[in-house]
Amino acid sequence: MAKRNTSYTCQNCGTSYGKWAGQCDSCGEWNTIIEEKGVEAVPKGLGKGKGNAIEFVGLQGASEEAPRLVSTVKEFDRVCGGGLVPGSAILVGGDPGIGKSTLLLQVVGMLSAKNSCIYVSGEESVDQIRMRARRLGLEEKDVSLAAATSVRDLITTLEKSSKVGVVVIDSIQTMFIDSLDSAPGTVAQVRTSAQELIRIAKRRGFSLLIVGHVTKEGTIAGPRVLEHMVDTVLYFEGDRGHQFRILRAIKNRFGPTDEIGVFEMTETGLMEVENPSALFLAQRRGDISGATVFAGIEGSRPVLVEIQALVAPSSLGTPRRAVVGWDTGRLSMVLAVLEARCGISFAGKDVYLNVAGGLRVSEPAADLAVAAALISALNDEPLPSDSVVFGEVGLSGEVRPVGQADLRLKEAQKLGFSRCYTPGQEGKKKQQIDIGFQSNAIEHLRGLIDLLSDNTDQSSKRLGAV
Ligand code: TYD
Ligand code: MG
Numbered sequence: 001m002a003k004r005n006t007s008y009t010c011q012n013c014g015t016s017y018g019k020w021a022g023q024c025d026s027c028g029e030w031n032t033i034i035e036e037k038g039v040e041a042v043p044k045g046l047g048k049g050k051g052n053a054i055e056f057v058g059l060q061g062a063s064e065e066a067p068r069l070v071s072t073v074k075e076f077d078r079v080c081g082g083g084l085v086p087g088s089a090i091l092v093g094g095d096p097g098i099g100k101s102t103l104l105l106q107v108v109g110m111l112s113a114k115n116s117c118i119y120v121s122g123e124e125s126v127d128q129i130r131m132r133a134r135r136l137g138l139e140e141k142d143v144s145l146a147a148a149t150s151v152r153d154l155i156t157t158l159e160k161s162s163k164v165g166v167v168v169i170d171s172i173q174t175m176f177i178d179s180l181d182s183a184p185g186t187v188a189q190v191r192t193s194a195q196e197l198i199r200i201a202k203r204r205g206f207s208l209l210i211v212g213h214v215t216k217e218g219t220i221a222g223p224r225v226l227e228h229m230v231d232t233v234l235y236f237e238g239d240r241g242h243q244f245r246i247l248r249a250i251k252n253r254f255g256p257t258d259e260i261g262v263f264e265m266t267e268t269g270l271m272e273v274e275n276p277s278a279l280f281l282a283q284r285r286g287d288i289s290g291a292t293v294f295a296g297i298e299g300s301r302p303v304l305v306e307i308q309a310l311v312a313p314s315s316l317g318t319p320r321r322a323v324v325g326w327d328t329g330r331l332s333m334v335l336a337v338l339e340a341r342c343g344i345s346f347a348g349k350d351v352y353l354n355v356a357g358g359l360r361v362s363e364p365a366a367d368l369a370v371a372a373a374l375i376s377a378l379n380d381e382p383l384p385s386d387s388v389v390f391g392e393v394g395l396s397g398e399v400r401p402v403g404q405a406d407l408r409l410k411e412a413q414k415l416g417f418s419r420c421y422t423p424g425q426e427g428k429k430k431q432q433i434d435i436g437f438q439s440n441a442i443e444h445l446r447g448l449i450d451l452l453s454d455n456t457d458q459s460s461k462r463l464g465a466v
Helices: 074-080 100-111 126-135 151-160 187-204 276-280 328-342 364-379 405-414 424-433 445-465
Strands: 006-010 033-037 089-094 117-121 143-147 166-170 207-213 232-238 244-252 260-266 269-272 291-298 301-313 321-324 349-355 387-389 419-423 438-442
Touching (some): 074 244, 074 260, 089 100, 100 126, 100 143, 100 207, 166 187, 276 301, 291 405, 301 364, 301 405, 364 387, 387 405, 438 445
Parallel strands (some): 089 232, 117 143, 117 166, 166 207, 387 419
Antiparallel strands (some): 006 033, 232 244, 260 269, 291 301, 301 349
16 A cells, blocks of 8 residues: 555644545534645554563652742742742643733743743744833843744754753744644644653753644644643633733643633733732622622632623524623523523523623532522612622522632622622521621522512612612
8 A cells, every 4th residue: 555644634633634624523623624744644553673671660759849940920830830840841822912922921031030041932033022021121131032943953952051940932833843844833843843842841851831822723733732742731811802811720730720820911011910809890880780799719719700691682583692701501501490490581582691801700600690690680680789699500490509618708708798699508507607798598599589589679668768
């Protein structure tokens, strides 16, 4: 059989195919499969030749943990699990223009006080990076800059330099290896470049930070093809319309995942946000129908966010269900439970749901807050402005307890909230412990609806009295 050394690779997820297809079976993206020469679709087997025997060791041994490199950018260090581990590779993914280069320049700027740092950019010229450094107030820092794209040159240089602490590669899609036929940015180039750089990072013991652009076009490989190769995967996300940026750990061999770091993009770079709840709630106006405050947990930290719902008459045959910052499927479920179990109908109405501030909430614990926002929007009756809500909703309408209720309530109390709507059991427990909190234990969504209408009755009574 003729030897085939052409493969068709999805530039989004890296899956290889023997022939071209319009859609990738593995990740479902369209037009991301391109032809790559010089890459075998089916890798060669072992062939002849014997390997060496491997010696096994026990779990216990004298492997010392090297001290972490701490950048003092606390939000970054925490997401990494307490600083950079020497010899590890970290991928920082994100949309173009979200602030990856800015973040990493700030991080190496701070790290350079104690470590020798190298910043290699294939996207910007040295002048541009210097200009950015001036803008960030980092021009005095001792960072070695280079505008380069050849991995071969880089490896040679790194091999020679002594005591390198941190290397930033901005971005992996601009790096190339001359021995490969394909263009920079293709899966083959991105993978091989990363492999070589990770290998030298492990051997020489420096921390490698790789920038990877998330791309929608199929011609440039996305960071997903690298996720399994690196030790840590961080995604830098945010809405370009908002100034908040969130650094999220997706995978971390040396620390927790689900941890987030919150930053604010300002004229002079990224500022750390130590109390995200205060920031997310800063724009809040109490006493508005359809708005609730959800006491969530992001990683190890409680984060309070406002959930806003709008229910409006629809002129469409199929009413709209639009969601920003939450899961569409989850909204459909909460709507279905409200309709089927509580007899509240959203038929013929458009429903919009928004997590204010640009945060993406993925916890099921937000169900109850969403349900409360929807009910409040439908009835056009605000919730008491000093209340927080959390709890998971089951398909029969039951409200289930969620983890770390204490932490959520403590944060809420710190921010001046004094009323909570929580799952049944949690609420009861809290009532005993915390007298400062007026807690409403909710076992079923119907209970929430009753409570909310009670509030309305009371407030209208009060209004009537005045
Ligand atoms: P950048 O770090 O270049 O994004 P990426 O490397 O992810 O492509 O960030 C670019 C954006 O950040 C750009 O729109 C300008 C903005 N920015 C600020 O608002 N303030 C600043 O101090 C800097 C350096 C950039
Ligand atoms: Mg950049």
